[in-house]
Amino acid sequence: MNKLKLVCLAFCLCLPQAWAMGEKAYFSGKTMGTTYSVQADLTNVELTAKRLQKRVETELAEVNQSLSVFIEDSEIAQVNRFTSKVPIMLSKQLHDVLEIAQQVSLQTDGALDITLGPVIEFWGFGVKPRDLQQKDRGQLEVARSKTGMDGFVLSANTLEKLTPSLMINPSAVAKGYGVDRVAQLLDQAGVNHYLIEIGGEIVTKGHPELDRPWRVAITRPERLSLQYQQIISVNNMALATSGSYVNYIESQGRTLSHIIDPSTGMPIRNSVVSTTVLHRQCAVADAFATAFMVLNSNRSIEIANQLGLAVMLIEQNEQGFKTHFSDAMYPYLLNHSDRLNGV
Template sequence: MKLLMMTWLLFLLLMSQAWAHINIEQITGNTMGTSYTVQLRLQDSLVTKQQVKALVEQELERVNSTLSVYREDSEISVFNLNDADSPIPVSERLWDVLQISKSVSAQTYGALDVTLGPVIEFWGFGVKPRDLQHKDRGQLELARSKTGMDGFTLDSGSVTKVIRGLNINPSAVAKGYGVDRVAKVLDGAGVLNYLVEIGGEVRTRGVGVRGREWRVAVTRPQRFSLEIQQLITLKGMSMATSGSYVNFIQSDDRQLSHIIDPVTGMPVESNLVSATVLHRQCAVADGYATAMMILNVEQSIQIANELGLAVMLIEQTDMRLKTHFSDAIYPFLVKLD
């Protein structure tokens, strides 16, 4: 559904002696087809770095075993194969993700749609190899007939499929949800100061280097660019960024984005190249960031202001990149010298 933008963490990869002075520890690894990083201060906690790493990787394994569409034995894969028209009991993790998805979808005119699994597969952004040469409009419409956020209902820890063949792909919120779960583990371990990042999605608590609030940088939305577009102070918040310039198909003279419009089933064609959202929950920020890549700038800023969301949108005009801000994001912006 979406590949997280190249959101690079600034002020985290400092000199080793600076880390040693303030006891900033770093834990890294691979998960969800990408990498993860945890920056944390352990002075005030009773756990060791090795214990924290073990706890983090156990939790990430739980998330993967629930949400990975690439694992045939994951909970979501088994759920997708189940065409029962009766309630299907699901885990707390899957329930959380589906509930968040329902909520964000309702607030964004249906722009977030985690039921687009068949359409994602049609375009070759899913599990199966891409094969557009043998696809036609009829196959796309068949895939679309099995989608829709009203195609499932939630009730007391169970999910009921209303549409037969419904196939959920939770990737629009999965990385953000993984970040939230890791943060919960760190909270439970008594870690008071940390930054968790998975594939560019970020959540923070407390302070970091030199006792300052955590800062992250959103890079210029151009492939392989390391130039800073905007520096943001998170202040205990989460941040997710979605964009259209990294994962796409080149078809003749067109670039087909991996972000799919639920209304048409087609890759989004828009001047909007990047959407960054701040929220207490990273999964929620993740979902909104995806949805706002589907909506236009005016709709997204209106929704953000109505909901009090901190949002930054970057639009590619004929001449330059144009940045749009919601009202709530200004306290988080850091002026670049």
């Protein structure tokens, strides 16, 4: 793909629901190498749906221009080409994303590493054409030597590269950040009820119907599956899902995930196949969802409980799928009896 291919790929389906409030608007389009959609109640809002969509697409274009490694003249591409240790001035978009990534990396034993650009390129999930036939372990180690979250220092509005060849790939946070920026735009426009989605990452506000929360179906972690594994009630929250079952390659009889373990430089090989995280900020949820794909389920749930994060993990074993929940996730689950009664 020659478009922005984000690390966190998931298929979350919003259940169809009737709107019982004012003027509804629905529009969608393409962004960040995937698609976006917006559902909003425009009652008492001065903007028309058409004008609102234009503003949303302008906002997303600005985010993409800052964060996409697939745009040659993007801000992050220019930062990656910069090899001096002189501090680089950053936009608010890029600074926000790097700050979130640093924090989540610290909170997850380094499982999130946005400096894996050279390793991502080695495995063929980056900008350059994939060619695993000419690769060997030595080349992988050379790529790994150019990575590390301690390779840059972030200040109030600048970045200093301690490792001159450092290549930052903010994809694990960028999609969620784009959702957050669109949510801010709708808030400023006076929209009180909405659902925003970019490639499966979601932010909600208000209600789709009076006194009823938004509901999101997390599909079974199988490629192209439309069967849902769990329905989650999401009210004034963001949701991000990451999985290893959508973006992968087959090489020499092995399945190679697009998610890389920073501790080895290898595509992840564990039993966790899907992670879902709820948070007030979609960018933060996005970052944690990626990190929890790298860690084992016990450690992820332990961290989630320590931080009070609402997290759902799905493991796959010989018996099928097994779901794990952090303590904070239970209030958001739509239980089986509710489903049967159509609640």
